Amino acid sequence: MGEFVIKMPDVGEGVAEAELVEWHVKPGDPVREDMVLAAVMTDKATVEIPSPVDGIVLWLGAEVGDTVAVKAPLLRIEIEGEGHATADTAMKPPAKIEIPAPAVPPVESADVIPLERAPRPEKPAPPRQEEAGAPRRDAPAAPPAAARHEPGEKPLASPAVRLRAQEAGIDLRQVPATGPAGRITHDDLDQFLARGAQPAIAVPGLARKTATEEIKVTGMRRRIAEKMRLAASRIPHITYVEEVDVTDLEDLRATMNAGKKSDQPKLTILPFLMRALVKTLGEQPGINATFDDNAGIITRHSAVHVGIATQTPAGLTVPVVRHAEARSIWDSAAELTRLAEAARNGTAAREELSGSTITITSLGALGGIVTTPIINHPEVAIVGVNKIMTRPVWDGTQFIPRKIMNLSSSFDHRVVDGWDAAVFVQRLKALLETPALIFIEG
Amino acid sequence: MKEIVCKLLVIGAGPGGYVCAIRAGQLGVDTVIVESTKAGGTCLNIGCIPSKALIHAADEFEKVRHMAGASNGIGITVEAPKLDLSQTVRWKDGIVGRLNAGVLGLLRKAKVKIVHGPARFRDGKTVEVETETGTQVIRAETVVIATGSEPVELPALPFGGAVISSTEALSLTTVPKTLVVVGGGYIGLELGTAFAKMGSEVTVVEATPQILPQYDAELVKPVARRLGELGVHVLTGARAKGLSKEALVVETASGEEKRFAADRILVTVGRKPRIQGWGLEELDLDQSGGFVRIDERCRTSMRGVYAIGDVTGEPMLAHRAMAQGEMVAEIVAGRKRVWDKRSIPAVCFTDPEIVTAGLSPDEARAHGYEVRIGQFPFSANGRAMTTEAEEGFVRVVARADTNLVLGLQAVGAGVSELSSAFSLALEMGARLEDIAGTIHAHPTRSEGLQEAALKALGHAIHI
Numbered sequence: 001m002g003e004f005v006i007k008m009p010d011v012g013e014g015v016a017e018a019e020l021v022e023w024h025v026k027p028g029d030p031v032r033e034d035m036v037l038a039a040v041m042t043d044k045a046t047v048e049i050p051s052p053v054d055g056i057v058l059w060l061g062a063e064v065g066d067t068v069a070v071k072a073p074l075l076r077i078e079i080e081g082e083g084h085a086t087a088d089t090a091m092k093p094p095a096k097i098e099i100p101a102p103a104v105p106p107v108e109s110a111d112v113i114p115l116e117r118a119p120r121p122e123k124p125a126p127p128r129q130e131e132a133g134a135p136r137r138d139a140p141a142a143p144p145a146a147a148r149h150e151p152g153e154k155p156l157a158s159p160a161v162r163l164r165a166q167e168a169g170i171d172l173r174q175v176p177a178t179g180p181a182g183r184i185t186h187d188d189l190d191q192f193l194a195r196g197a198q199p200a201i202a203v204p205g206l207a208r209k210t211a212t213e214e215i216k217v218t219g220m221r222r223r224i225a226e227k228m229r230l231a232a233s234r235i236p237h238i239t240y241v242e243e244v245d246v247t248d249l250e251d252l253r254a255t256m257n258a259g260k261k262s263d264q265p266k267l268t269i270l271p272f273l274m275r276a277l278v279k280t281l282g283e284q285p286g287i288n289a290t291f292d293d294n295a296g297i298i299t300r301h302s303a304v305h306v307g308i309a310t311q312t313p314a315g316l317t318v319p320v321v322r323h324a325e326a327r328s329i330w331d332s333a334a335e336l337t338r339l340a341e342a343a344r345n346g347t348a349a350r351e352e353l354s355g356s357t358i359t360i361t362s363l364g365a366l367g368g369i370v371t372t373p374i375i376n377h378p379e380v381a382i383v384g385v386n387k388i389m390t391r392p393v394w395d396g397t398q399f400i401p402r403k404i405m406n407l408s409s410s411f412d413h414r415v416v417d418g419w420d421a422a423v424f425v426q427r428l429k430a431l432l433e434t435p436a437l438i439f440i441e442g
Numbered sequence: 443m444k445e446i447v448c449k450l451l452v453i454g455a456g457p458g459g460y461v462c463a464i465r466a467g468q469l470g471v472d473t474v475i476v477e478s479t480k481a482g483g484t485c486l487n488i489g490c491i492p493s494k495a496l497i498h499a500a501d502e503f504e505k506v507r508h509m510a511g512a513s514n515g516i517g518i519t520v521e522a523p524k525l526d527l528s529q530t531v532r533w534k535d536g537i538v539g540r541l542n543a544g545v546l547g548l549l550r551k552a553k554v555k556i557v558h559g560p561a562r563f564r565d566g567k568t569v570e571v572e573t574e575t576g577t578q579v580i581r582a583e584t585v586v587i588a589t590g591s592e593p594v595e596l597p598a599l600p601f602g603g604a605v606i607s608s609t610e611a612l613s614l615t616t617v618p619k620t621l622v623v624v625g626g627g628y629i630g631l632e633l634g635t636a637f638a639k640m641g642s643e644v645t646v647v648e649a650t651p652q653i654l655p656q657y658d659a660e661l662v663k664p665v666a667r668r669l670g671e672l673g674v675h676v677l678t679g680a681r682a683k684g685l686s687k688e689a690l691v692v693e694t695a696s697g698e699e700k701r702f703a704a705d706r707i708l709v710t711v712g713r714k715p716r717i718q719g720w721g722l723e724e725l726d727l728d729q730s731g732g733f734v735r736i737d738e739r740c741r742t743s744m745r746g747v748y749a750i751g752d753v754t755g756e757p758m759l760a761h762r763a764m765a766q767g768e769m770v771a772e773i774v775a776g777r778k779r780v781w782d783k784r785s786i787p788a789v790c791f792t793d794p795e796i797v798t799a800g801l802s803p804d805e806a807r808a809h810g811y812e813v814r815i816g817q818f819p820f821s822a823n824g825r826a827m828t829t830e831a832e833e834g835f836v837r838v839v840a841r842a843d844t845n846l847v848l849g850l851q852a853v854g855a856g857v858s859e860l861s862s863a864f865s866l867a868l869e870m871g872a873r874l875e876d877i878a879g880t881i882h883a884h885p886t887r888s889e890g891l892q893e894a895a896l897k898a899l900g901h902a903i904h905i
Contacts, residue, residue: 154784156846156871166778181844183871 004053004077008040008068015042017069020062021219029057031077038074041219045350055079065218157184164189169209220314231377234293238413239372242425246388247403249435256329264330269405270308271332273360273385275438276431278304278325281358284424288357290378291415298380298415307356307376308336310343318376319343320356360385364405371408380415381424384408443576446555448474450774451569451582453561453720456483458751458763459588460545465771467552474580476571478560481545483590484752485760487538488609493629495534496612497636497791499525504639504672516830525640528615563721566744584746584774587734588767589720591713591752598684599624605685605707608633617641618705622690624682626653628790630710631665635793638672645675645702647682647692654790658802661853664833665792672793682709715753731755738781740770748773762786785868787861794834797857799864800849803839812842814874816898818890820854822905825885831855836890838874838898845874845899856887863891874898 008018018040025037031051038049055077062068155172157165161184165172168189175192177184196211217225246269253267260266281288285300292299304325307318319339324332342348359376362385373384386406392399407428411421431437452463455477463475480487506523508514549556557580559573567585571578593607601607606614611633619642623634626648638644646653646669653669653676654662669676679695689701715733728735728743733755740748748770751763765786769779787799806813817837820826834854840847850864867877877895882888889904896902 154782158870162782166780166782169778179871180875181841181846181871181873 002079002081003058004055004079005073006037006049006052006075006077008070008072008074009047009049010070015070017067018042018047019067019219019222020064020074021046022064023060025057025060025075027057027059031055031057040068041223042350045348045353046219046346049074051077053077053079065216065222155184156182157189161186161189168193220317224315227377228374231374235375235377236413237372237375237410238416238418238421239408239410240418240421240425241370241406241408242429243404243406244429244432245393245402246405246432249432250388250403252435260330265333265337267329267333268336269364269385269388270336270360270362271329272432272435272438273383273428274306274321274324274327274332274336275329276428277306277358277360277383279431279438280424280427282325283427284420286420287381287411287416287424289380289415290357291380291412292378293414301357303357305355305357307359307379308339309359309361309376310340312344312346314346317343317348317353318356318359319348319352320354322355358382364388369406373408373410375410375412380412381421382410383428384410443573443578446474446557446578446580448472448555448580448582450474450584450586450771451476451580452586452588452767453569454483454588454590454751455481455545455549455556456588456590456751456763457485457760458590458767459483459586460549460767461764462586462588462750462767462771463554464548464552465768466774467549467554469771469775469777471771471775473552474555474557474582475549476557476559476561476569476580478558480542481549481556482538482542483760484592486541486545488612490760491541492534492538492612493608493632493636494791495537496530497632499530499533500636500639501793507639525617527617527640531613531615534612561720563724566725566747584748586740586767586770586774587720587742587747587749587753588751588763589716589753591715591758593710594712594714596624596682596709596711599682599690599707599709601709604688604704605709608708608710611637611706611708614706619643620702620704620706621645622647622682622702622704622707624690624707624709625711626650626676626678627656627710627712628654628792630708631669631792632790633708633710634674635669635672638669638674639793643673643675645677645704647680647690648676648678649681651679651695653678654792654796657790657796657798658804658851660835660837661796661798661851664794664853665790665796668793668833682707713752713758715755717753739773739779740766740781757786757788759786759788783869784871785865787865789858789861791858794831794854795856795858796851796853797861797864798849798851799861800847800868801839802849802851803837806839806841806848809848811848813848814840814842814845814898816840816874816894816896816902818893818897818902818905820887820890822893823885823887823890825887825889826854828885829855836860836894838877838891838894840874840895840898847872847874847877847895850891852890854887854890860888860891863888 020038021041022039025031031037032054033051035051036048037051039046040049057075058078059076061072061074068074156177157172162172170192172184175184175188178188179185249272253269253272257267281304288304289298289300303323306321306324308321309316309318319342321332321335321339327335339348339352342352356376356379358379359382361373361382363371364385364387367387369386371384371386373382375382384407386408388403388405390401391404393402407425409425449472450466452459452473452475455475459475460481463473466473485491503523503525506520509518510520510522546556557571557573557578559571561569561571564570567581569580571580595601599605608629617637617640621634621637621642621644623630623644623646626646630646631653634644634646652659652662653666666676677692677694681693683691683693686701689703690707692700692702694700717734725744725747727747734742734749734753736742736749736754740750742749750766750770752758765783769781772779785799787797790796801809803813803815815837817835819835821832826832831854834852834857836852838847839849847867850867852860874895877892878899880892882892893902893904897905
């Protein structure tokens with residue numbers, strides 16, 4: 001019998017550490033070669049770690065949410081034959097875990113972790129997930145061992161307890177009972193309420209709710225949170241909002257969509273905006289830039305890599321349409337569609353999720369007249385698209401219905417002056433209002 | 443007439459309706475109640491209360507008559523008693539009148555507006571009442587239907603003439619010489635027993651093989667024996683076919699046709715919900731087996747329309763209707779309530795009385811429980827002996843694994859008063875040990891309950 005240690009792999013792009021987002025195994029589980037053991041997440045992507053061997057999991061080296069350095073031991077597997085684990089590895093043998101034991105935090109130096117030490121420093125309980133694949137072993141606030149009620153059986157409780165439960169909107173079938181014969185006592189109900197139980201039954205009337213739920217910020221959400229904190233704390237934003245008459249643009253778009261070839265994608269407003277951006281940024285290279293504020297260096301980019309803020313089931317992500325300057329309007333549209341799809345179903349490659357030089361964010365479909373977009377650090381500008389509304393516009397003699405869209409754009413005020421920001425937006429407006437200008441060379 | 447607009451309109455001032463209205467009034471809900479006859483409903487006017495008065499009078503009369511007969515052990519001698527039934531009925535009417543006035547007083551105290559007259563739905567929120575002074579339109583945010591039930595008529599024996607329902611039976615001013623009771627349920631037997639005690643020659647015709655078919659044979663046995671003592675002739679498995687001249691034609695269990703000459707024929711074959719005559723068809727409420735269908739909050743299929751009491755189905759008991767009424771009033775007042783009662787006790791005021799709460803042994807087994815049963819006979823109870831009422835027993839049914847009490851039954855003199863202990867035990871989720879560990883006063887019949895629990899635990903003291 002030997003031991004095989006799996007270390008955090010180098011997931012590329014010079015990443016030095018990765019966050020463990022999911023365990024697929026627990027100590028005691030048999031594993032087969034190529035079976036997925038865990039998922040780790042870098043800034044860019046989630047990577048699954050397969051098992052290189054057959055064996056039995058002995059030890060897990062991190063908890064979900066922990067950040068693990070590349071090359072640090074991640075888990076140990078007992079294998080047939082000789083293992084490769086030797087005494088000089090960074091990892092010391094953990095406690096003699098028989099079979100089911102709680103996940104153990106990374107070992108510092110102690111040779112043996114006595115099981116009595118099991119209660120770890122207080123951490124908020126992760127939200128319970130009833131995933132068949134990876135049942136959680138640690139349950140810090142386990143309910144007192146007590147008889148649960150069989151389905152279909154009325155919960156056993158005095159009328160006073162039942163009344164209180166009704167008032168609190170609690171389904172007594174959810175409340176663990178400690179009383180004789182499985183009777184739910186007032187204390188049981190108190191404890192259940194104290195644990196922040198969610199009211200289970202919909203009852204008419206207004207009710208106070210006291211429940212809270214703690215959700216550990218991990219994975220994608222943690223990346224988003226860090227990115228937003230960075231951008232919001234370091235970049236003094238200036239946000240400039242202008243309304244754009246897109247009546248002509250919409251007419252053009254409708255005409256182009258009506259006449260498009262069957263293999264061509266349907267055009268939204270975004271590819272037009274991208275083309276207009278390319279044109280405007282050619283005139284104002286200071287806005288198609290990244291700002292390394294530690295080094296104090298602004299890098300102006302000749303390429304226009306447009307990040308497109310995209311909502312995915314896991315949260316906000318920004319796939320990048322690379323070299324928008326070299327793409328036709330149809331090509332831009334096709335690439336947009338492909339990337340959005342890839343981002344949503346999680347198949348976007350790391351390169352496709354990084355390297356943008358400017359970002360477009362659009363909540364237009366949801367309505368909203370103004371947004372205050374947060375810049376995608378280290379870029380210096382972001383353009384927000386608001387909803388197109390038909391509004392009455394005075395043309396000098398009468399009100400006429402025009403399609404009006406607001407652009408809400410933010411700039412890094414350290415390196416983009418308000419004047420330049422306004423010039424940029426006004427130029428964009430001019431192009432979008434007279435869309436022929438977008439396509440005229442020179 | 444000026445329209446009345448209110449938050450809550452209750453139709454029917456029976457036990458369900460008046461409790462609902464009083465509770466709603468207490469909670470500050472602007473409430474109107476409509477009643478076509480007298481406040482108190484079937485229960486107070488032509489049901490529970492008057493029948494209990496008559497039964498009491500019959501008991502007293504029979505007791506004295508018994509003493510006047512052959513020498514009794516106690517040593518009391520009396521002259522043969524006489525019964526003036528018309529006076530008995532006046533006395534009964536006095537009690538009913540007091541209670542009528544009491545209900546009206548309670549409604550007024552709760553600031554409930556009372557409208558007299560038959561109500562008819564115009565739509566789900568509007569009701570027209572034909573009052574003595576004209577049509578009164580009432581509009582309400584919420585309506586509670588509490589129209590109750592009425593006796594079922596047999597097609598072969600329409601009410602009228604000698605054929606009477608329980609209502610008429612409670613107002614007879616002379617004791618019929620011969621009385622045939624069609625239907626051996628609790629209403630028929632309570633009244634049949636009372637008339638037998640007052641001197642009628644009573645025959646009970648029951649279609650099923652057992653009188654009081656909803657109870658198990660053990661509970662019914664003491665009642666059947668007592669009926670025999672009182673000279674009541676019981677025909678089970680027999681069907682009333684109709685009237686032929688002054689005689690009732692009955693097809694017996696063996697298929698023979700028999701004729702029973704009867705001064706009165708009391709038909710007590712059940713009660714049906716009163717769902718006609720008040721515009722149910724306008725509302726198109728969902729029904730379930732002829733009753734208005736309700737959910738666990740007594741809501742009907744129409745928003746803002748509730749139904750409570752007999753009109754909503756079995757068990758058709760006043761205390762169920764009262765509990766429903768209270769619950770609905772609280773829901774209307776914005777409180778969160780749902781029907782979660784564990785026990786609706788039922789009492790049968792036969793001689794001796796029967797009381798049941800929760801599951802019978804057979805019902806418990808049918809639910810899949812392994813059960814433990816303890817039964818204690820009153821013949822071993824001192825109080826029962828000293829009141830010359832040793833008939834009957836207390837029985838407890840519990841889960842064999844946890845000793846949780848699932849049901850309680852008793853038959854015997856005065857056991858109706860055990861219903862509160864029975865229901866409390868069930869609602870509180872008592873185990874056998876809880877009842878066995880509770881001191882029951884000596885000497886009372888209630889000791890039988892404690893002993894039954896002890897017996898189920900295997901260590902009864904007094905048997």
